[in-house]
Amino acid sequence: MSAIHDEFRESAPEPDPFEPEEKSPSETNKPFLILLVVIGIGMFGFAFANVPLFQMVCGALGFGLNPNNESVAAGTGVSERTTEVLFMGNVADKLPIAFKPLDSLKTVRLGEEALVDYQFINLSDEPVYFKAVHTIRPTKADPHIGLSQCFCFDHQMLQPKQVANLPVVFRISPELGEDVHNLTFNYTLFKLDPSEYNPQGDVKKQGYLNDETNEGGTP
Numbered sequence: 001m002s003a004i005h006d007e008f009r010e011s012a013p014e015p016d017p018f019e020p021e022e023k024s025p026s027e028t029n030k031p032f033l034i035l036l037v038v039i040g041i042g043m044f045g046f047a048f049a050n051v052p053l054f055q056m057v058c059g060a061l062g063f064g065l066n067p068n069n070e071s072v073a074a075g076t077g078v079s080e081r082t083t084e085v086l087f088m089g090n091v092a093d094k095l096p097i098a099f100k101p102l103d104s105l106k107t108v109r110l111g112e113e114a115l116v117d118y119q120f121i122n123l124s125d126e127p128v129y130f131k132a133v134h135t136i137r138p139t140k141a142d143p144h145i146g147l148s149q150c151f152c153f154d155h156q157m158l159q160p161k162q163v164a165n166l167p168v169v170f171r172i173s174p175e176l177g178e179d180v181h182n183l184t185f186n187y188t189l190f191k192l193d194p195s196e197y198n199p200q201g202d203v204k205k206q207g208y209l210n211d212e213t214n215e216g217g218t219p
Helices: 002-011 030-040 048-060 139-144
Strands: 082-091 097-101 105-109 114-122 128-137 145-150 156-158 163-172 182-191
Touching: 082 097, 082 114, 082 163, 097 182, 105 114, 114 156, 128 139, 128 145, 139 145
Parallel strands: 082 182
Antiparallel strands: 082 105, 097 114, 114 163, 128 156, 128 182, 145 163
């Protein structure tokens, strides 16, 4: 048995000391995982007024907050390249909302307008007011992302038990680095004080209500 082990050790290639060590997926995604853990333990349970604190922590972890290049959103050039986009969502501040992307993974052609819908469900018997903020991973893709429509643009409100599907319409610039093959869009919901609510953000006015599953909500 020892002879076999010796032969295996002799045949195994020596690592090249000049070749850069590849980071494992867990190392690459470590800042993003830290962000999700921080949200999960309720560090940001201080209402919407503390979104600047969220921005500070995102900056410390290397994330931009609400990246949106309007010139990319208005662009017309389309590339043959594609990239995979993963959509995620988190709820902060103990909001009684369940929400998720209806398509969690999409293959998107660079420069082409793409759409994903998120579904929101108010689990409570009271109206819920909130604001969404988003981050993108990797952050070097931030200048190459343009959103033309997003529920994160406005304050939002859900009636008791209301279900709503709200869109994100976006483009990814053809100038995105060729070393970027995967993107992650992550949305975090924060509680909004009803006194600060902007009616323009009312989901009822955006035409994406799912009335068939609205249990007791106002149509």
